[in-house]
Amino acid sequence: MSKTEARKLRPELYPKLRDLTFGFVRDLEKCMQCGKCVGACPAAALTTYNPRRMIHNIKAGNLEEVIESEELWSCFFCSTCYASCPRDINFPFTVAMLRYASIYAGYGVEYVKKIIPYAQDYYRRGLTVLQPEKNPLVIGRRRANSGTSGQMADIREQMGMPRERKISAEALAEVQFISDVSGMTKLMKDMLKRRDAGPKSRDRIEKVETVKSREGKFAGFPKEQENA
Amino acid sequence: MRKVGVFVCHCGTNIAAMVDVAKVVEESRDLPEVVFATDYQFTCSAPGQDQIKDAIREHNLDGVVVAACSPRMHEPTFRNAVAGAGLNPYLVEMANIREHDSWVATDRDEATRKAVDLVRMKVKKVAKLEPLEEIRLPVTKKALVIGGGVAGIQAALDIANTGIDVLLVEKEPSIGGHMAQYDKTFPTLDCASCILTPRMVEAAQHPRITLHTYSEVAEVSGFVGDFEVKIRMRARSIDLEKCTGCGDCLEKCPVKVPSEFDAGLADRGAVYRPFPQAVPNVPVIDREHCTYFLKDGKCGICQKICPTDAIDYSGDDEIITEKVGAIVVATGFHFFDAAKYTEYGYGAYPDVISWLQYERLTNASGPTGGKLKRLSDGKEPETIVFIHCVGSRDPSKGFPYCSRICCMATAKHAVIARSKLPNAQIFSFYIDIRAAGKGYEEFVRRAIENEDVQFIKGRPARVLSKNGKLIVRSENAFTGRPMEVDADLVVLTNGAQAQDDAPELALILGIGYDQYGFYTELHPKLRPVETNRAGIFLAGMCQGPKDIPESVSQASAAAAKALQILSKGELAREPQVAEVNAMRCTGCMDCREVCFYTAIEEDEFMRRKVAKVNPGVCQGCGACVAHCPDGALEMKIFNDEQIHAEITGLFAVPSAGAAGGGGAARE
Amino acid sequence: MSSDYDPTIVGLLCNWCTYAGADLAGTTRIKHPQNMRAIRIPCSGRVSPHFLFTSFFQGADGVFIGGCHPADCHYTNGNYYARRRFALMKSLLDFVGVEPERMALEWVSASEGDRFAEVVTKFTEGVKGLRRPSALKRDGLES
Amino acid sequence: MPRPEVMERIPVDDEYFLFRSCVASSKYPGMESATKEVFERIGVGLTESDDQTCCAGFITFTSVAEVTATMPAVARNLSIPDAAGLNTITMCNGCYTFLTEFGHFLQQNPPILGKVNEMLGMVGREYTGESQVLHMIDVLPKLKDRIAEQVVKPLKGLRLATHYGCHYLYGFKKDAIDDPFMPTVVEELIEVAGATPVDYPEARTCCGSGLTQVVIHKEELALPHMKKKFDSLKEAEVDGIIVVCPYCLTILDRGQAKMVDRGITDYDVPVLYVTQLLGLAMGIDPVRLGFGANVTSAKRLLEKVEKLGGANA
Numbered sequence A: 001m002s003k004t005e006a007r008k009l010r011p012e013l014y015p016k017l018r019d020l021t022f023g024f025v026r027d028l029e030k031c032m033q034c035g036k037c038v039g040a041c042p043a044a045a046l047t048t049y050n051p052r053r054m055i056h057n058i059k060a061g062n063l064e065e066v067i068e069s070e071e072l073w074s075c076f077f078c079s080t081c082y083a084s085c086p087r088d089i090n091f092p093f094t095v096a097m098l099r100y101a102s103i104y105a106g107y108g109v110e111y112v113k114k115i116i117p118y119a120q121d122y123y124r125r126g127l128t129v130l131q132p133e134k135n136p137l138v139i140g141r142r143r144a145n146s147g148t149s150g151q152m153a154d155i156r157e158q159m160g161m162p163r164e165r166k167i168s169a170e171a172l173a174e175v176q177f178i179s180d181v182s183g184m185t186k187l188m189k190d191m192l193k194r195r196d197a198g199p200k201s202r203d204r205i206e207k208v209e210t211v212k213s214r215e216g217k218f219a220g221f222p223k224e225q226e227n228a
Numbered sequence B: 001m002r003k004v005g006v007f008v009c010h011c012g013t014n015i016a017a018m019v020d021v022a023k024v025v026e027e028s029r030d031l032p033e034v035v036f037a038t039d040y041q042f043t044c045s046a047p048g049q050d051q052i053k054d055a056i057r058e059h060n061l062d063g064v065v066v067a068a069c070s071p072r073m074h075e076p077t078f079r080n081a082v083a084g085a086g087l088n089p090y091l092v093e094m095a096n097i098r099e100h101d102s103w104v105a106t107d108r109d110e111a112t113r114k115a116v117d118l119v120r121m122k123v124k125k126v127a128k129l130e131p132l133e134e135i136r137l138p139v140t141k142k143a144l145v146i147g148g149g150v151a152g153i154q155a156a157l158d159i160a161n162t163g164i165d166v167l168l169v170e171k172e173p174s175i176g177g178h179m180a181q182y183d184k185t186f187p188t189l190d191c192a193s194c195i196l197t198p199r200m201v202e203a204a205q206h207p208r209i210t211l212h213t214y215s216e217v218a219e220v221s222g223f224v225g226d227f228e229v230k231i232r233m234r235a236r237s238i239d240l241e242k243c244t245g246c247g248d249c250l251e252k253c254p255v256k257v258p259s260e261f262d263a264g265l266a267d268r269g270a271v272y273r274p275f276p277q278a279v280p281n282v283p284v285i286d287r288e289h290c291t292y293f294l295k296d297g298k299c300g301i302c303q304k305i306c307p308t309d310a311i312d313y314s315g316d317d318e319i320i321t322e323k324v325g326a327i328v329v330a331t332g333f334h335f336f337d338a339a340k341y342t343e344y345g346y347g348a349y350p351d352v353i354s355w356l357q358y359e360r361l362t363n364a365s366g367p368t369g370g371k372l373k374r375l376s377d378g379k380e381p382e383t384i385v386f387i388h389c390v391g392s393r394d395p396s397k398g399f400p401y402c403s404r405i406c407c408m409a410t411a412k413h414a415v416i417a418r419s420k421l422p423n424a425q426i427f428s429f430y431i432d433i434r435a436a437g438k439g440y441e442e443f444v445r446r447a448i449e450n451e452d453v454q455f456i457k458g459r460p461a462r463v464l465s466k467n468g469k470l471i472v473r474s475e476n477a478f479t480g481r482p483m484e485v486d487a488d489l490v491v492l493t494n495g496a497q498a499q500d501d502a503p504e505l506a507l508i509l510g511i512g513y514d515q516y517g518f519y520t521e522l523h524p525k526l527r528p529v530e531t532n533r534a535g536i537f538l539a540g541m542c543q544g545p546k547d548i549p550e551s552v553s554q555a556s557a558a559a560a561k562a563l564q565i566l567s568k569g570e571l572a573r574e575p576q577v578a579e580v581n582a583m584r585c586t587g588c589m590d591c592r593e594v595c596f597y598t599a600i601e602e603d604e605f606m607r608r609k610v611a612k613v614n615p616g617v618c619q620g621c622g623a624c625v626a627h628c629p630d631g632a633l634e635m636k637i638f639n640d641e642q643i644h645a646e647i648t649g650l651f652a653v654p655s656a657g658a659a660g661g662g663g664a665a666r667e
Numbered sequence C: 001m002s003s004d005y006d007p008t009i010v011g012l013l014c015n016w017c018t019y020a021g022a023d024l025a026g027t028t029r030i031k032h033p034q035n036m037r038a039i040r041i042p043c044s045g046r047v048s049p050h051f052l053f054t055s056f057f058q059g060a061d062g063v064f065i066g067g068c069h070p071a072d073c074h075y076t077n078g079n080y081y082a083r084r085r086f087a088l089m090k091s092l093l094d095f096v097g098v099e100p101e102r103m104a105l106e107w108v109s110a111s112e113g114d115r116f117a118e119v120v121t122k123f124t125e126g127v128k129g130l131r132r133p134s135a136l137k138r139d140g141l142e143s
Numbered sequence D: 001m002p003r004p005e006v007m008e009r010i011p012v013d014d015e016y017f018l019f020r021s022c023v024a025s026s027k028y029p030g031m032e033s034a035t036k037e038v039f040e041r042i043g044v045g046l047t048e049s050d051d052q053t054c055c056a057g058f059i060t061f062t063s064v065a066e067v068t069a070t071m072p073a074v075a076r077n078l079s080i081p082d083a084a085g086l087n088t089i090t091m092c093n094g095c096y097t098f099l100t101e102f103g104h105f106l107q108q109n110p111p112i113l114g115k116v117n118e119m120l121g122m123v124g125r126e127y128t129g130e131s132q133v134l135h136m137i138d139v140l141p142k143l144k145d146r147i148a149e150q151v152v153k154p155l156k157g158l159r160l161a162t163h164y165g166c167h168y169l170y171g172f173k174k175d176a177i178d179d180p181f182m183p184t185v186v187e188e189l190i191e192v193a194g195a196t197p198v199d200y201p202e203a204r205t206c207c208g209s210g211l212t213q214v215v216i217h218k219e220e221l222a223l224p225h226m227k228k229k230f231d232s233l234k235e236a237e238v239d240g241i242i243v244v245c246p247y248c249l250t251i252l253d254r255g256q257a258k259m260v261d262r263g264i265t266d267y268d269v270p271v272l273y274v275t276q277l278l279g280l281a282m283g284i285d286p287v288r289l290g291f292g293a294n295v296t297s298a299k300r301l302l303e304k305v306e307k308l309g310g311a312n313a
């Protein structure tokens, strides 16, 4: 989509894509290209991102073009488009699915790599957003506002709360166990590998096939539990 | 036993080339019922028909089988032929040995065998046929038209002009419908009241039309040609005869209610008439708001004022019963509730208005005298935005269908805006422009090219209010970029939907309606004004969104259909109808559930409840017959015995030795 | 029983669609197997269950019912009733040993002469494929 | 306008399970503290549990962990209130979305639910789906009368704007307690607190993060967007912004500071969680409401409130 050369529509690809992603792509068939989402969309107001156009491109079979685009990563996930859409198309959810597709196809890792530590925190500590604050500006402002050190533990204490939110040891063990058997741990490791490997070569059609085989994996995820 | 004659046609070589006609004749003769069998080159020709007539007379035949082409082609021909010889026309059957046999077979023996089978089956059926008479129904020469909009008025006038009496029932105090609210009409921009009011007056003064305004249909019974209707005439509280329409009472009523006719832009009293040219020009007292009725006789001002003593608070609703032969339904539409679009701020921002409000704002006889101004501060708008498809093409908030008229009405509104405000900026945001009609596309082009209206593709997402301006946020799909317009006035084209009470009226009338409440026609292409109930016809918006030209054409079509019934003294129709055997019927009424035409009613037989088929209404589909758990229903021409005779006839090969029988014999 | 099994099929065809479709197959001369003997009925909704039973007891090898396509019924919804009843009849006949291949309910419109020939051919081939008469006919012959 | 049919479905219990939010616990703990104080005053119990972890929505919707892999984590968290027989109140739009959507998904996919419960069974838990997941602003409007009784310090003259956040009203456009484009539930709560709700054109516009933009993408998308929102707010001249989601709070609060630091704007409007506002009106000590965690200063607002207190006392 960021490309400017004329592209051939690939309608023959669309039927392959339709059944991916929990039916979200199929839902796009309802789109009547009215543009109401675009008028509502904060990302469209600021960039060349255009959900209506993106939907049309997917329906035309050009999924690869979408998943390799940078625009796919511009969506704010605000759901304003969904709230506005006369056909109840949940586009942000579709975007989420397409982003997985993008990552599996080797395109989007760069956009999510900053999140990976959060996922690791979830695994290790049961929380994705942890307490320690490193930004000196934030701490400084807080110090000025609260009359404490500006450190969260002190502010919590001031309110009579424990200095840190606790997650019980049992809970942590459970979370880790469940993460292992459900395949989530493996997924996170895969993500790390992808991050370290960097952007991959872009053999598009093959990538689409990869997305499809991921779907197959979904149906089979309880199997991994048996292996565990 | 029946004496059946068999006539096998060659159809030139069409049949004879593939079927051994002589053999078919020969085999037929072996059947015990057959007393005469012969063949002929062209049985449908005049000499061919004569051959049949002669045989009937000569051999005293009381049943005829013509083995020839499809009955869909020549059944009427041969029915007429046998009738010509004095035989009941329902005692003839056709064996289809051309379309179903000679034309599709590849083997002469096989084709001949099949022809023999088909003839035998028909002979067995004919043996079970019974003489029937056409059904004749009396007709009451009077029509009922429900709804007095432009469609209802047209239908009433068309019928009345042929000299037949018409009752025109209108719910509101005046006839006229929605068209009476408009200033101009697309695509010609003629003045709506100039063309409508004369017709309203004509209807009111027509010697053959009886107007019942402020009235509703409460009950309909009977059937085509002979309906009985109960009409509830709401208490008007003002004597139609005494009132001169002077309007003195209107001035003094202390009650103020938003006027429905002015779309809430002006007030009316509890005693009111919707608009000055109302027909009849006699006010009503709206008892839900009148102080006299709300507070036990307090007020009474209007009565004191009335110079002709026309006001009477005592009357009650009245029910009258009338007989009619046909009914035209023309109850029209109403508007989608724009307040459901909170993103557009209707109801929250005074300068976001509905298109009906816009019609009233631009109407020379409207509350502003036709001056187009903002409701908030009375200023002339410098920028006007129209938003299409509000409530239409929107299954999320409204309806999935296209309201069909609003693209055109919006083009009209934009052109009217231009004529009033030469310097204004006018935007019209649409998804697609639907302008399929004579002169319609040209009209839209005129708005774009000559009147400088900006049509922008994109459905707006939000209307925000900021410092007295309205910000319209939308995509401009031509550029693929979002855009904003600072508007002074936003007009929502909140589409058309079926009347809220449409399903209730459908129930009273026994007609079908779709999931949106629009009444369903019998066939979308070939029977567009008929309903599933014979004798009830549709006209105008009550059947689906349409513009005035279409509403009026449909009204004339409905009138013509009604006149097909009303112009006759009697209705005749094929006796292919169902009939209940009351002895067997247990009164479960399961059959009523499956009858799409509501032809089945409850009846009493030997002090038991039983079902009864109304032959005037039954269309002869046979669904009920197959459905009845007790085998109590039968159907003429296609009764169980007759169909069984055909089936068993296929396997009833005359004698074991005879060649060429059905499958069973070939075992 | 062998491959020269030549079944007899009873056709119950709705006047408005399938019967007319069969007419069109004729008008356009589309050849197809001639095992079926068509009976004209007003609507597929007219088909009573006992029409099928009678047919099979009398010796039919197959019964073919033809109606209008969904939403196209001349009487609006007769074919829906047909469909519902047909499912019921099929399971009943299955119970007494009549193979499902011997019964079909097909939608053929008045303009589908080719489709008529096609479905009738398919149906006839299906019945032929069974290679012997239905259980009801065999039992009937024994008794 | 609130939707009566949804209102009707919201249960009023004596005790709820309070689903803690990571963002709230670690960035704005005052939300938790204020919520507990307020509920105590209106006589509604809140149960918490250290067994409850993050909802896992963040890592899912940022495309790090696949939807189906986090399903058991959702079920595990909800098995806690299930076991306690309590309905769940979430404080965060994100937690609400994730728990609700995935709860629905599990309920509608019995085979997956079965597998998930098998896994939970291994750690001695079960997800029944009996605990109804509610949003804070589902419950507070139902308790409006009790809240009004506890208001000792009506915040007269305080001009407050609202920001509902997208993930509740927009994401649940037909099932949320209020209309997505013209909601009034929080405005009504502001009135209960004695303050004046103020409308501004960009009121229903996203905070600018939309979950991912400030973290995984570049700020150049989020900041200009935020500027638009704050420009509109500035014209409305408000004393504070009321939010119903800790993530909105984070973004609006820190985003403001960031923009000041970069010289884009010069606002300093405090952002308050809805129970922090109610806490002020109930006369709860501001220290216990945790404004110290704010990056923008709540000082001016608190001074105003202080003065009011004197006048009212």
Ligand SMILES: Cc1cc2nc3c(=O)[nH]c(=O)nc-3n(C[C@H](O)[C@H](O)[C@H](O)COP(=O)(O)OP(=O)(O)OC[C@H]3O[C@@H](n4cnc5c(N)ncnc54)[C@H](O)[C@@H]3O)c2cc1C
Residues within 6 Å of the ligand: B146, B147, B148, B149, B150, B151, B152, B169, B170, B171, B172, B175, B176, B177, B178, B179, B182, B184, B185, B186, B187, B215, B216, B217, B330, B331, B332, B333, B334, B355, B356, B359, B405, B409, B412, B496, B499, B501, B505, B539, B540, B541, B542, B546, B547, B548, B549, B551
């Ligand atoms: C804003 C707007 C502008 C339009 N402009 C144009 C235009 O410029 N040109 C054009 O061709 N078309 C236009 N149309 C379309 C036009 O309004 C319709 O085609 C036309 O009014 C349909 O006429 P009708 O008689 O079917 O329905 P209506 O006009 O709705 O009349 C129905 C009548 O039936 C009465 N009624 C309802 N229920 C009952 C009941 N149960 N018992 C008794 N009476 C009942 C009603 O009170 C009403 O009087 C416009 C439509 C809109 C909404």
Ligand SMILES: Cc1cc2nc3c(=O)[nH]c(=O)nc-3n(C[C@H](O)[C@H](O)[C@H](O)COP(=O)(O)OP(=O)(O)OC[C@H]3O[C@@H](n4cnc5c(N)ncnc54)[C@H](O)[C@@H]3O)c2cc1C
Residues within 6 Å of the ligand: B525
């Ligand atoms: C490609 C196409 C597809 C369509 N599909 C649909 C569809 O799916 N559904 C639908 O609703 N509509 C469809 N339509 C529209 C439909 O064809 C017309 O609405 C319909 O045919 C109009 O019927 P008519 O009787 O007015 O005209 P016609 O069908 O044109 O009939 C006019 C008749 O008058 C005869 N005639 C002409 N001049 C004279 C003369 N001087 N003297 C004597 N006889 C004369 C002609 O020979 C002809 O037989 C379609 C149209 C097109 C072009």
Ligand code: SF4
Residues within 6 Å of the ligand: A030, A031, A032, A033, A034, A035, A036, A037, A038, A051, A052, A055, A081, A084, A085, A086, A087, A088, A089, A091
């Ligand atoms: S609002 Fe919905 S229907 Fe309209 S263009 Fe966007 S996704 Fe398509």
Ligand code: SF4
Residues within 6 Å of the ligand: A037, A040, A041, A042, A043, A044, A051, A074, A075, A076, A077, A078, A079, A080, A081, A082, A091, A092, D210
């Ligand atoms: S969810 Fe994404 S596509 Fe939808 S309006 Fe928000 S930013 Fe635009």
Ligand code: SF4
Residues within 6 Å of the ligand: B252, B253, B254, B255, B269, B270, B271, B285, B286, B289, B290, B291, B292, B293, B298, B299, B300, B301, B302, B303
């Ligand atoms: S009696 Fe009723 S209608 Fe008459 S003036 Fe009084 S309020 Fe008006």
Ligand code: SF4
Residues within 6 Å of the ligand: B238, B242, B243, B244, B245, B246, B247, B248, B249, B250, B282, B283, B305, B306, B307, B308, B309, B310, B311
């Ligand atoms: S004052 Fe009397 S005569 Fe005049 S309009 Fe009113 S009711 Fe009729």
Ligand code: SF4
Residues within 6 Å of the ligand: B388, B389, B390, B392, B393, B401, B402, B403, B404, B405, B406, B407, B408, B431, B432, B433, B434, B493, B495
């Ligand atoms: S006529 Fe035009 S404005 Fe009306 S619903 Fe159809 S497309 Fe929309």
Ligand code: SF4
Residues within 6 Å of the ligand: B580, B584, B585, B586, B587, B588, B589, B590, B591, B592, B610, B611, B627, B628, B629, B630, B631, B632, B633
């Ligand atoms: S289904 Fe048969 S038994 Fe029942 S009411 Fe109808 S006719 Fe009588």
Ligand code: SF4
Residues within 6 Å of the ligand: B577, B578, B594, B595, B596, B597, B598, B599, B600, B613, B617, B618, B619, B620, B621, B622, B623, B624, B625
């Ligand atoms: S044959 Fe058809 S139309 Fe007649 S009564 Fe029976 S179901 Fe109704």
Ligand code: SF4
Residues within 6 Å of the ligand: A077, A078, D093, D094, D164, D165, D166, D167, D168, D205, D206, D207, D208, D209, D210, D211, D245, D247, D248, D249, D251
């Ligand atoms: S406003 Fe921002 S943080 Fe709040 S719900 Fe919306 S996207 Fe999430």
